[in-house]
Amino acid sequence: MDARSLRLFLALADSLHFGRTSREQHVSPSALSRIIRQLEDTLGTPLFLRDNRSVTLTREGLRFREYAAGVLRDWDTLQQELRQDGDTLRGELSLYCSVTASYSFLYDILSRFRHDHPRIELKLHTGDPAQAVERVREAREDIAIGARPDSLPAGIAFQPIARSDLRFIGPLDTLALSDEQVRQPSPENWRDVPMILSEEGLARTRIERWLRRHGIRPRIYAQVSGNEAIVSMVSLGFGIGVVPQIVLDSSPLAGHIRSYDIEPPLAPYDIGLFALEKRLKEPLVRAFWERRAEG
Numbered sequence: 001m002d003a004r005s006l007r008l009f010l011a012l013a014d015s016l017h018f019g020r021t022s023r024e025q026h027v028s029p030s031a032l033s034r035i036i037r038q039l040e041d042t043l044g045t046p047l048f049l050r051d052n053r054s055v056t057l058t059r060e061g062l063r064f065r066e067y068a069a070g071v072l073r074d075w076d077t078l079q080q081e082l083r084q085d086g087d088t089l090r091g092e093l094s095l096y097c098s099v100t101a102s103y104s105f106l107y108d109i110l111s112r113f114r115h116d117h118p119r120i121e122l123k124l125h126t127g128d129p130a131q132a133v134e135r136v137r138e139a140r141e142d143i144a145i146g147a148r149p150d151s152l153p154a155g156i157a158f159q160p161i162a163r164s165d166l167r168f169i170g171p172l173d174t175l176a177l178s179d180e181q182v183r184q185p186s187p188e189n190w191r192d193v194p195m196i197l198s199e200e201g202l203a204r205t206r207i208e209r210w211l212r213r214h215g216i217r218p219r220i221y222a223q224v225s226g227n228e229a230i231v232s233m234v235s236l237g238f239g240i241g242v243v244p245q246i247v248l249d250s251s252p253l254a255g256h257i258r259s260y261d262i263e264p265p266l267a268p269y270d271i272g273l274f275a276l277e278k279r280l281k282e283p284l285v286r287a288f289w290e291r292r293a294e295g
């Protein structure tokens with residue numbers, strides 16, 4: 001079991017797509033299949049279930065993913081320590097965030113970091129920030145950006161980077177909410193308001209709490225993963241939604257959206273970095289966590 005096989009396994013476990021993994025990892029499809037089969041033979045159990053259309057991890061595959069990620073981290077750390085030029089940090093660091101966070105924060109966070117640690121290879125994955133904590137907890141990512149949950153799970157470290165208001169939004173060119181509905185949200189006048197909500201995460205929890213407090217049973221038109229997608233659906237007139245202001249600020253669709261001042265406002269979002277506490281001692285994670293500020 002060499003480091004390369006483990007890296008290929010992890011890439012496939014992430015993409016769940018043989019073709020894509022073989023392209024991205026510069027390995028032929030047949031070599032990829034062979035390497036995975038060898039791992040499975042060595043372990044004596046299937047790591048993936050494959051049928052014609054999809055690939056999924058087996059339970060054993062999930063366990064092996066944790067093991068493989070741990071081995072590679074230890075390997076990188078060891079190599080690091082044994083190297084002569086021990087000051088230069090090397091290895092891979094994966095970072096997960098939303099597309100919005102990649103526009104809004106990465107430039108500041110990474111330009112200095114790249115300069116200080118040119119040999120650290122950053123792997124950037126984008127997606128729904130609602131999954132930030134989970135991905136870090138499952139060791140699928142080293143660092144993730146997302147909104148701080150009201151109570152931080154044990155073992156997860158958080159470092160704030162920005163605060164953003166949560167806003168109710170509607171389409172600009174159709175009247176999704178009347179003045180009356182904005183001023184006095186009630187079960188009666190909001191009964192037929194179609195809503196586009198996050199599938200999961202803090203925004204979902206916050207909006208559900210708000211709806212409950214007003215006694216409103218939402219008519220959920222769609223459940224979406226990722227705040228950028230909520231803005232798209234709302235701009236098309238499918239309903240009203242709730243997103244952090246920062247997502248609107250960098251949205252190409254901001255001109256097709258209005259936001260509503262509904263009182264009392266939803267509690268703001270604290271956006272920041274997540275990492276596993278016990279991993280903050282690892283050199284690469286620590287370098288990122290304690291990076292120098294820009295300027």
Ligand SMILES: CC(=O)[C@](C)(O)C(=O)O
Nearest residue numbers: 098100101129146147227
């Ligand atoms: C939570 C977070 O990462 C953002 C930037 O607010 C978002 O994408 O919604």
